[in-house]
Amino acid sequence: MWVYIFRRLLYAVPILLGVSLLVFALIHLAPGDVVDMLVPPEVPREVADLLRRRFALDQPLHIQYLAWLGRLLVGDLGISFFTNRPVADELFSALQNTLMLALPAALLGFALGVTLGALAAFNRGTWLDKLFAATAITGVSLPHYWVGIVLVSVFAVIFNALPAQGMGPPGFPASWEQIKPLILPVVTLSLIPMGVISRLVRANVLEMLSHEFVGALHAKGLLSRRVLYHVMKNAAPSALAVMGLQFGYLLAGSILVETVFNWPGSGGLMNLAIFRRDIPVLSATILVLATIFVVINILVDVLQALIDPRMRR
């Protein structure tokens, strides 16, 4: 198992190098640079060029990339061209804010998804199955930023029960004042994972129910609860893989949901960095998120191997 984990970590290195190269190249496809965004159009050309030299934007691209990579290898994510603040401060603050939404949204989405999916499978063909299928499809089909706007209109504007936007007091959400601002964005973000997981679990459970071992377990006299446990355990691995991906997407931040709820997360940070052509922030954010994706996938693989011994071979 440890050899497997080590090998996966080793594979991550060329993957992340490739991602960093691709990101660096793609960023430079957009017209303009941070100087065009920082200073008014009336700036004298020689003054703008001086600023570009200061940011090393006059260097050839491959030199810029290697310099950035060199700093990265010693843990230096650089300084934002636009705000002059350390990228690490901005990025980890944004990731923390996104995690505050991503974790509960993932838990809610996965819990609902697994429950609805399993119930749909065990009530296959009935009106319950159709109801849960409709719920799942609605979850993935409705634009979630629109759902967010509707939730805000109802719960914040009409009922004045929850805040319309923004984060609450800092710290771990333990008090109602800290939990209140999380509710609407978490519900909004949980819709897509709920829908995706629900449909996947339904399909997996139905497939497991068609296997002979289920009949054999019933014939042996196992309680339905126990049979359910075995069916769900066998259906789990592929669902886990998708959950890992969904959690990764949530951590990348939904720019649309963050905009609607004015939540200063990683999606908004990335969007702002693209808008501002702030290369250090954008490069570091994408690389860190890619790293998180890779780590989550490794963890999911390990979990799958723990659940299903066949995967350890």
Place this chain on the structure above:
Amino acid sequence: MWNLDRYFKSDSPQYDPTGSAIARARNPWVSGYRKIDDYTIEIANPRSLSYFPGALAYLFFSSPAQFQKTGSWAEFAKAPSGTGPFKITEFKPRVSATLSRNEGYWDPHRVPKLDKMVLFPMPEATTRLAALRSGQVDWIEVPPPDAVPSLKAAGFEIVTNSYPHVWPWVMSFGKPDTPWRDVRVRRAINYCANREGLVTLLNGLAEPAAGVYNKTDPYFGHPKEQYTYDPAKAKALMQEAGYGPDKPVKAKIMISTSGSGQMLPLPMNEYLQQNLKECWFDISFEVVDWGTMLVAIRNPPTAPQTLGADAINISLAHATEFSRFATWFLSTTFPPAGVNWANWKNLEFDALVDEIEKSSDPEEIAANIRKAHEVIVDDAPWLFIVHDRNPRAMTKHVKGFVSAQSWFQDFTRVYME
């Protein structure tokens, strides 16, 4: 001297490269400076510039003592100091900034009535609207236009004012095949634009423009062309210029999805596209992000960065101060030297600006500004569409605010009831 060194002396410890670029963009006319005595400095300009004192306001001064204490501009930004009526007492990047009353403000008559103001950046208009309607905030900038009737019905105040912040199409004269070379075509498009319809679409958050200055502005003057919605006149001009239903003017306009001062670019431009069809203007759009548009405006109109656009819909800041106005139209400010992206050249205009720059008589300066504006309006290098009225929505508990006819606003008289 310390602050001037911050912007102009690259080897000074306090040199601020980004601040320098911004300051020198707004004020490119400092060719030298020296200290005369402890209370006097001399600033040299490359030529006579009567409007230079107004442009000086863009050289923002900071406290040398605070810079010494914090050590760098990055640290200074976390603990800024100044001499204004408010001071920043808390700053959370991307979340909020708290401005508290400065009890020691130098003008005791303008010490703020408010204890503090908290500013929240909210890029999305519906989020701002929800925050106001739910009572989370007392005031929002730029409410969505279609929410104006319901806001008024619910007792909120919509505050606007007239000021010269024009939303135009800046026409290109640089392309060899530009349709705008003929002044009759330029005037025709200005007579064809249904500005009142656009203002109705925006629920009164803009006003019709007939020039760079508003019609009520003392600098508007008396141009021969008084642009109103007159499609018959527009068509007559088009026919004189050799255009008609079988030979429309085809033009591609670069528009943005958003951006500073751009108002609601997509629906507003779509409205104009439909409106201008009636006078044989076949308009298509090159939709870009704001950053791409800023790159385009810094380059000649024939450069690849302009993507072949025949005009750009860009709100080039406000004209409350003449130096801004001059830079958009002088023939010496074609990009990359300046922002006369249109490459419009008018010797009469240049001569008037020269007289304005050299004069020290306010009456003479004002008269020449009016004449210069008349030249601009009559020659129509832009499609003058609407003026942004700087709209704000607030609860009825906010009192004392008067919207200045300016980009800048005074919050010292505001109080909550």
